[in-house]
Amino acid sequence: MQPFIICHMISSIDGRIVPDRWTLPVDGVNRDSLVNQYYDVEKTYNADGWIIGRATASEHFVKTTEPRKGTTNQFPREPYVAQNLTERLAIFMDPHGKLQYERSDIEGDGIVAVLADNVADDYLQTLRDNGISYCFAGPDGRNIQQAVAVLGNTFRRRKLLLEGGGLINGAFLQAGVINEISLMIYPGIDGVSGIASSFDWVCATDNEPARGQALSLLDVEKRDNGVLWLRYKIEKTIP
Structure with a gap:
């Protein structure tokens, strides 16, 4: 079973994703009231998991340290x-095992760590001791297709939000x-080259x-205070 993956993001009109840098709304409206529409839409998807990377996880949820060294054959x-x-999972892409968890969930969503094969056994033991699930994404942790297949077949996920x-x-x-893109456009500008954007491969x-x-357009919705919500289906084409 392959989970249906929706990349759900909010950005400024120039595609940047650091809200603190965006220009303020007109008429003195609070910026957070606009950004929070992102979370309102998120709930409507009724997904059974959400995916973020190590940097985002360490910024908002979990401490980071240097990867542990040790055996890998236990x-x-x-x-x-x-x-x-x-029922709902918080899935953290952390190839090198840098995230140091103090609990097994994020606001009730059980954590699943997606790792590279070469993380130390000691780190895996710590995850087990803390009640944290994990899976692997190949030797270097970059085999996304392998990880997604495991999330579907082993963890039985049907719909995931990539955030x-x-x-x-x-x-x-x-x-x-990725099957679908859900992009909310905040009516503001960042304007600086090199700031993180929705896709930065x-x-x-x-x-x-x-x-x-x-991209095949599914819907456009004008929301409160000038926020736009765009939805696209990703269709495979012949390269």
Whole structure:
């Protein structure tokens, strides 16, 4: 079973995704009241999991440290499903095992760590001791297709929200596993080159991570205070 993956993001009109940098709304409206529309829409999807990268996780939820060193032959590199698996999952893409968890959930959503095969056994033991599920994405943690297949087949996820940052979104785009894009446009501007955007896949300039993927517009909705909500279906094309 392949989960249906929706990349759900909010950005300024120039595609940047750091809300604190966006220009303020007109008429003295609070910026947060506009940004919070993102979370209102998120709830309507009724997804059974959400995916973010290590940088976003460490910014908002979990402390980070240097990867542990040690043996890698104690535990098989197979998915581990904790007993307290919840209906909704918080899925953190953390190839090197840098995130240091103090609990097994984020606001009730059980954590699943997606790791590279070469993380230390000691780190896996700590995850098990803390009741945290995990799975693997290949030798370097970049096999997104493998991870998505496990999330569907082992963790039985049917619909997942991919919510950035740009590096992880870009990796999923390059892997061709995104089914739909839900993009909310905040009526403001960042304006600076190099600030994180919705898709920031790091590659050579002649690489085209979205090649073979066309966007078919599903809907446009004008929301409160000038926020736009765009929905696109990703359709495979012949490169």
